[in-house]
Amino acid sequence: MTDVLARLRDLQAGDLPVHGGRTLAYVYDSGLAEVDDIGRAAVAAYAGSNGLDPTAFPSLLTMENELVGFACGLLDAPRTAVGTVTSGGTESVLLAVQAARDAHPEITAPRMVIPSTAHAAFHKAAHYFGVGAVVVPVGPDFRADAAAMAAAIDDRTVLVAVSAPSYAHGVVDPVTEVAAAAAARGVRCHVDACIGGWVLPYAARLGRPVPTWTFAVEGVTSISVDLHKYAYAPKGTSLLLHRTPALRKPQFFASAAWPGYTMLNATMQSTKSGGPLAAAWAVVQEIGDDGYAALAGRVFEAVDRIVAGIGGPLRVVVPPDSTLVALATDDSCDPFTVCDEMAARGWYVQPQMSYAGAPATIHLSVSAATLDVVDDFLTALGASVQAAVEAGPVTVDDEVVAFIEALDPAALSDEDFDGLLAASGLLGDAASTGAGLVLPDRMAEVNALLDVASPAMREALLTAFLDRLSRPAR
Template sequence: MTFFEHGLGAEGLPAELAALRAHDLPVRGGKVTAYVYDTGRPGVHAAAAAAYLEMLEVNMLDPTAFPSIVEMERQVVGAVAELLGGGHGIFTSGGTESVMLAVKTARKPGGTIVAPVTAHPAFHKAADYLGLEVVPVPVDLKTFQVDPAAMANAIDERTCLVVVSAPSYPQGVVDPVAEVAAIAAERGVPCHVDACVGGWLLPWLRLAGAEVPPFDLSVPGVTSISCDLHKFGYAPKGASVVLFADPAMRRKAYFASAAWPGYTVINATVQSSRSAGSLGGAWATMRALGRDGYLALARACLEATVRLREGIGAIDGLRVLGEPSSSLVAFTSDTIDVFVLADEARRRGWFIQPQLSYAGIPANLHITVTGVTLSGVSAMLEVIAESAAAALERGPAVLPEGLVELIADLDLDALDDATFASLAASVGIDLTSRDQPEMAVVNKVLDALPAKVRESILVRFLSVIYS
């Protein structure tokens, strides 16, 4: 494309933006069961958006220039610390940045991160950025929790950080935090709890009557914990907190440089200049909802999750994986192609997130239950039942003969983007389309390939769609 010759004017932008978003999944209403977190309370989201806009141009680079950000961050981080056993925190742009900072404080040359195979890829990303290696530990294929003894066996003199999840995203189960943290403490290794999903959910679920095991900084041996506020804190995207038990660890997360003749550089996060919009949105969401609001949302999540688990279990051919302690539900089937089921649900206006098989865990579908889900849980179950029946009738996705072997043997780095796009088009995958596509064949191909080949394909896919 060429750059716009003339400005459109503010009055012309809404229509153009609406046209660009015509093929997006909806962010409100509960029919998209991943990526977005909806309270079902439009006024709360409107208040957060207004605060976001108010703080949009405030730069968090220099807290002495904008003291409002210091007070807002103190309140937001303080609320998280109060809920998660104390500690000293930093407001970040999301779970990946929170994880990155936690890894930064613990890293050592040639170090390793010992983590369950269900731990979020953010730890692999942090290891890639910071020159470390992840040592993956298998999980129990019935409970999907990691075995403390297996974690202990994986720790050695190179280990700089031990990781557990509360909960792990794929199946929504909480790892045995207390047992693993005790082992880490005995070995003198920091233990990070990835509670990006559950940090602002599990405490409220506990207050709502759910059984939630100990997982936060009050657990001996836990040295840091991450908590996303743009998930079950219902804040606009770009809001997370990482807490450290020791203020000295928090200081290790900071970056300062005086080796230049310009302005003073001291950063609490990976970013330097950053908008305070997300901080304002998180602060406003917390202030709008308060304790009673979050507790009511947790009760709605809990009821919806119970109904969803029971309802899915009653659908012929489907079974829920594990016993989630959170409001994340994953289900699979031995007789129905779950990728086809996901496409059938999308045809009916619902997005249910596919998850590929890995480390003995079968391919499955994932639902994140949020505050709005309860109002539509009956409709969701009807759609899942209809989609399961339709998927059974259609049969599994059929791959062109030899395609998987062909892709596995390809030198993907030797293909340019145009050739890769042509190869995809030859099997019916149009990478240039803006429509919501059927993904069963794509997911089936990815599911049949080793993880490293999957990663190479996904990188090429991203390169093509942005070219």
């Protein structure tokens, strides 16, 4: 066992750090070591428990109902509200779409209306469940255009969705107006609060201006909120709350059409470890309402200090409503090089590609733990921007651009992909690497290449890239 654990530590050494506030994407750090210890202990204690049957493991049902009850208090839920613990925000969104579809079996070609800033999980749901996504452009403030979304609702619409906040820009959509339009047509309105659901309520208590978005808004029928984000629970748990049991009922799946046990599921999973649920419950119990208010104060202080410290070639794309900040550069440098320079200084910030006329950006997911290192962050960011300016904006060779533009995303061949790998420096010695890929230390040129590709081509290229990465180690 000692050798196995040593191997685990060696493997993990190459990963991004999950503590210390220096990874501003993918992970959310409370900065409280005792909370992390409790979460890990709960995962271990319940790793063998199975959430498939709540009558077999009633403690899991108790914890789930208590977590939903806590969330009901945060989200202004009525007494009729119900909820379910899922494996993450994507599953919560998938279930919201699936339930909306199955509530209307009479609609043969159902559709949902979403803003262009809606999380990609809605497109995944469209792909999985055959619910057409009607994508409505957002306004210049990156918020959903309520009037345009209302106009897009028709007799085939089963769901309208908005964000609190949107991931890419950190702003809350006009939930009140969109929900009213949906309700007037008898259509469900889902609020994707996976990022903001556990922190925006505390922002309001702290006196920060937050647009109304909870169940206090008439017409909001469901809300998703992640526990592994600003509830600071271990991965992966999320909640999907519905205003009434009747709205949730189509989410359930039951099948007695075989000789084994009758399958009954509230989520997409059947067998599921009790570990993440127990960890989320334990962390929420440990931190409590007052603790979350204090953590929210810390994260918003960090956000304010970061926003105030931005200048020079950098600008804040839109003032954030929550804990997410998007930064753009002027023509003297590019965001992809800034991201590389930050990584060289021990920080991870996330590059976001250009989209629909909006520029490529640097995305920050700020955690409570970031407050302790915010001065160091701003210093590193300033040095990274200066280095990026000195290097100049990264460019893609005109011949490579022409090659990409000539490709058909639907017919991308292995030979086409190999040509792009070679052009980007990602094609290694297949005999020695197995997958034939070499991951560079700096990604600016690769990201710049992806940035000139259309969204459909990006999808095709990254799918091919993932396929090459995911090969057996024999």
